[in-house]
Amino acid sequence: VMYGSLTLHDGVLYVGRQTKTAWVSSYALDGRPLQTRFSFCDETQGRSSASGLAMDDDHRLWVADQPAGVVRAFTLFGVQVACVGDPEETRSRDARGVLGAPADVLALGSDDELTLVIASHGHRRHALQLFHAHQGRVQSLRPLGDPRGVFRDLSGLAQAGEWLYAAEEGAGRIQVFRSGDFHYSLPVLDGRGRSVGPVALDILDENTLVVAVTSPTSALLLLDLRGRVRK
Numbered sequence: 001v002m003y004g005s006l007t008l009h010d011g012v013l014y015v016g017r018q019t020k021t022a023w024v025s026s027y028a029l030d031g032r033p034l035q036t037r038f039s040f041c042d043e044t045q046g047r048s049s050a051s052g053l054a055m056d057d058d059h060r061l062w063v064a065d066q067p068a069g070v071v072r073a074f075t076l077f078g079v080q081v082a083c084v085g086d087p088e089e090t091r092s093r094d095a096r097g098v099l100g101a102p103a104d105v106l107a108l109g110s111d112d113e114l115t116l117v118i119a120s121h122g123h124r125r126h127a128l129q130l131f132h133a134h135q136g137r138v139q140s141l142r143p144l145g146d147p148r149g150v151f152r153d154l155s156g157l158a159q160a161g162e163w164l165y166a167a168e169e170g171a172g173r174i175q176v177f178r179s180g181d182f183h184y185s186l187p188v189l190d191g192r193g194r195s196v197g198p199v200a201l202d203i204l205d206e207n208t209l210v211v212a213v214t215s216p217t218s219a220l221l222l223l224d225l226r227g228r229v230r231k
Contacts, residue, residue, distance in 0.1 A: 004016040004017035004018055004022075004049075004050045004051070005050055005051060005052050005053045005064075005104070005200075006053065007053040007054055007055060009055040011028070011029060012026050012027070012028065012034060012036075013026065013027045013028075013029060014026050014036065014053055014055065014061060015027065016049075016050025016051075016052075016053045016063060017050060018047075018048065018049040018050055018051075020041065020046070020047045021039050021040070021041045021047070021048065022039060022040055022041065022048040022049050022050045022063070022065065023037075023038070023039045023050070024036065024037070024038055024039075024050055024053070024061060024063065024074070024078070025037045026076075035076070036061075036076045036077070036078070037078075038074065038077070038078025039078075040063075040065075040072070040074075040078075040080070042065060042067060042068040042087075044068070044087060045067045045068050047067050048065045048067055048068055049064070049065055049066045049067055050063050050064070050065070051064040051065070051066040051102060051103050051104065052064035052071075052102065052103060052104030052105045052119075052156075052157075053105070054105045054106050054107040055107060056073075056107035056108075056109065056110060056111075056114055057109060057110035058110050058111050058114075059075075059076060060073045060074065060075060060081065060082070060107075061073065061074045061075075061076065062105050062107045062116065063105075064102035064103060064104055064105045064118070065102070066101045066102055066103065066121065067101075068085075068087055069085055069086075069087055069098075069099050069100060069101060069102065070083050070084060070085035070086075070087055070099060070102070071083070071084045071085060071099065071102050071105050071116065071118055072084075084099070084116060084118070084131055085097075085098070085099040085102070086098070094124045094125050094126055095126060096126050096129065096138050096140045097126075097129070097138045098126065099118060099120055099129075100120045100121070100122050100124055100127070101120055101121040101122055102118050102119070102120050102121075103119050103120055103121045103153075103154055103155050103156070104118075104119045104154070104155065104156050104157045104200075105117065105118050105119075105157070106157050106159050108159065111133075112134055113134050114133040114134065115130055115131065115132050115133070116130070116131040116133065117129075117130055117131075117157055117159065117164065118130075118131065119154035119155070119156070119157050119166055120151075120154060121153050121154065121155065122153065123150050123151070123152050123153070123170070124150060124151055125140075125143070125148070125149065125150050125151070126140045127143070127150075127151035127154050128140070128141040128143070128151060128154060128166055128175075128177075129141070130180065139180060141164075141177055141180060141182070142182055143175065143182075144175065144182060144185060145181070145182035151166075151168060151175075152168055152169075152170030152171040153168065153169040153170030153171075153197075154166055154167065154168055154169070155167050155168070155169040155197075155198065155199045155200065156198065156199060156200040156201050156212075157201075158201050158202050158203050158209070159203075160203045160206075162178055162179045163176065163177070163178055164176070164177040164178075164180075165201060165203070165209065167188075167198035167199065167200065167201045167211065168198070169197040169198055169199055170197065172187060172188050172189075172195035172196060172197055172198070173185045173186060173187050173188055173198075174186040174188060174198060174201065174209070174211070174227075186209075186223065186225075186226070186227035187227050188211060188213065188221070188223070188227065189227070189229065190213070190216075190217070190219065190221065190229070191229050194216065196213040196214075196215060196216065196219075196221075197213060197214060197215045198211045198212065198213055199212050199213065199214050200212040204222065207224055207225060208222055208223070208224060208225075208230065209222070209223045209224075209225070210222055210223075211223055
């Protein structure tokens with residue numbers, strides 16, 4: 001069993017995996033190993049993860065390290081060059097700017113206008129946050145548009161233009177935001193109409209989402225933008 005994450009950039013597949021030490025490796029699409037390969041382990045926690053992977057336009061790899069409560073940035077040679085989140089913060093503290101247990105990350109733009117979208121596991125009000133690096137500003141999105149609401153175990157992110165899709169494993173749904181504002185949610189149901197927990201998602205085309213679920217059975221679902229199962 002492998003736990004970790006994937007991201008595809010310019011025809012190169014980057015694979016993050018973990019047991020106690022986190023590893024990041026790169027591959028061509030025919031399976032050939034490529035040059036990028038490195039590992040890391042948080043000294044304080046004694047373990048690290050690659051729960052989410054993303055690459056920005058400056059070819060830095062951003063890795064969600066859930067045990068450490070931070071998102072780290074590495075060069076393609078494995079040198080850590082940045083870190084978002086304060087590992088000294090109390091992990092149970094639910095506040096803007098505190099990551100808790102980051103589950104996934106998107107990196108939008110380049111160094112001058114970089115925005116990180118970070119989703120965190122757990123039942124948290126501030127579980128979906130936008131870190132605008134060039135402005136030094138953190139924006140916390142509202143669950144279901146409710147300023148007092150709580151996300152239930154966010155697990156994966158996907159983005160297309162101004163639209164952001166956030167998989168909420170604990171609630172069996174996908175929340176959809178446009179330009180930072182909540183628009184609607186999609187229930188995630190299997191072919192039998194049972195609620196299932198989405199753990200990862202991506203956009204297949206303008207009308208289709210591909211969603212990985214694990215409970216009650218493991219499957220990949222193709223959903224339309226109303227949440228209906230196509231396959």
